[in-house]
Amino acid sequence: MTMPQAPARTSVQSPEFAAFARSVREARTCRRFREDAAVPLAALQALVDTARVCPSGANRQPLRYAVCADAARNGAVFPHLRWAAYLKDWGGPVPGERPAAYIAVLCDRKGSPTPEIDLGIAAQTIQLGAQALGLGCCMIGAFDRDGVRAALGLDAEPFAALDIVLVLALGVPAETRVLDTVGEDGDIRYRRDADGTHRVPKRPLASVLLLAHGDGDADTGAGRNHEGTAGLPPHA
Numbered sequence: 001m002t003m004p005q006a007p008a009r010t011s012v013q014s015p016e017f018a019a020f021a022r023s024v025r026e027a028r029t030c031r032r033f034r035e036d037a038a039v040p041l042a043a044l045q046a047l048v049d050t051a052r053v054c055p056s057g058a059n060r061q062p063l064r065y066a067v068c069a070d071a072a073r074n075g076a077v078f079p080h081l082r083w084a085a086y087l088k089d090w091g092g093p094v095p096g097e098r099p100a101a102y103i104a105v106l107c108d109r110k111g112s113p114t115p116e117i118d119l120g121i122a123a124q125t126i127q128l129g130a131q132a133l134g135l136g137c138c139m140i141g142a143f144d145r146d147g148v149r150a151a152l153g154l155d156a157e158p159f160a161a162l163d164i165v166l167v168l169a170l171g172v173p174a175e176t177r178v179l180d181t182v183g184e185d186g187d188i189r190y191r192r193d194a195d196g197t198h199r200v201p202k203r204p205l206a207s208v209l210l211l212a213h214g215d216g217d218a219d220t221g222a223g224r225n226h227e228g229t230a231g232l233p234p235h236a
């Protein structure tokens with residue numbers, strides 16, 4: 001058996017890594033959509049097909065999925081979702097800006113040592129996949145379980161035994177979202193500019209990468225992270 005060749009060089013400057021990093025940065029939560037732009041069922045199916053091969057604790061694979069791109073059913077799901085708790089003056093997307101599709105993630109907790117971790121991995125994989133398809137995504141953990149269950153027709157056997165653990169709202173984005181850096185005041189709340197741009201503050205690299213043991217240059221090359229703040233502290 002031949003082993004795969006080790007890469008000659010592991011470069012953070014490579015186009016592959018740059019594309020990956022850009023995709024992660026751009027895959028910001030989206031809460032306003034072009035509701036009239038349909039999301040094909042084939043796209044939802046492809047996203048689930050990708051999520052199903054994600055890592056899973058003890059490979060138990062406890063997650064299941066229900067997808068919906070039906071306007072009438074979407075309308076039944078929507079009232080049970082809670083949007084953007086930090087945006088006190090905004091009641092969620094208005095008609096015309098609501099999600100065009102949903103993926104509900106269900107979980108059979110029996111036997112899985114890590115259902116929440118599995119869920120996070122799958123959800124981020126779907127969000128990145130959606131980004132690659134030109135779709136925006138909002139992970140929604142604050143929702144009325146019974147309401148969503150009934151709206152999606154998950155209240156009968158064999159689904160009734162499964163918990164609905166997350167709803168992913170999807171659609172063609174109708175809002176601009178950008179990254180900011182958390183400032184000195186430590187405020188992590190996202191906010192909206194006067195022009196409607198959604199700004200999401202993230203902690204700078206220097207405040208999350210606490211230690212870097214080992215040889216070599218731990219800097220990204222530019223010495224700065226994407227938001228323009230200092231990268232690694234000098235001692236790292």
Ligand SMILES: Cc1cc2nc3c(=O)[nH]c(=O)nc-3n(C[C@H](O)[C@H](O)[C@H](O)COP(=O)(O)O)c2cc1C
Pocket residue numbers: 027028029030031082083084085138139140141142143177190200
């Ligand atoms: C587990 C989880 C649950 C979330 N639940 C909600 C929710 O109920 N409603 C909502 O509007 N956003 C929800 N979000 C989106 C977060 O508010 C969002 O990830 C956060 O503001 C950071 O923005 P970003 O995703 O663009 O980095 C959730 C995100 C995660 C990871």
